[in-house]
Amino acid sequence: MIGGFVDKHLDSLDDAAIAWVERLLEENDVDIMAxxxxxxxxxxxxxxxxxxxxxxxxxxxIAR
Incomplete structure (x- = not known):
């Protein structure tokens, strides 16, 4: 989920947004999904x- 988000938006992320993603990555994957x-x-x-x-x-x- 996070990887797909970063892949799509990486070019538009500034330093603050990258720091936000890095903090988010410290959280439990199940919690993030919820x-x-x-x-x-x-x-x-x-x-x-x-x-x-x-x-x-x-x-x-999503493959169908």
């Missing part, structure tokens, strides 16, 4: 435009 899909509340430290973009899930390819 926050993104909305089954658990996202901590305030991660709320904002980057998290909103991550919740759109438009960076994931």
């Amino acid at each position: 926050w993104v899909i909305g089954t658990a509340p996202c901590p305030d430290a991660y709320r904002g435009p980057l998290f909103d973009a991550m919740q759109r899930l438009d960076y994931l390819t």
Whole structure:
């Protein structure tokens, strides 16, 4: 999930956004997924435009 997000948005991420992603990577993958899909509340430290973009899930390819 995070890899797909970074792959799509890397060219537009500034230093602050990269630091945000690096902090997020320290969290448990299961927690991140729950926050993104909305089954658990996202901590305030991660709320904002980057998290909103991550919740759109438009960076994931779903094979059908």
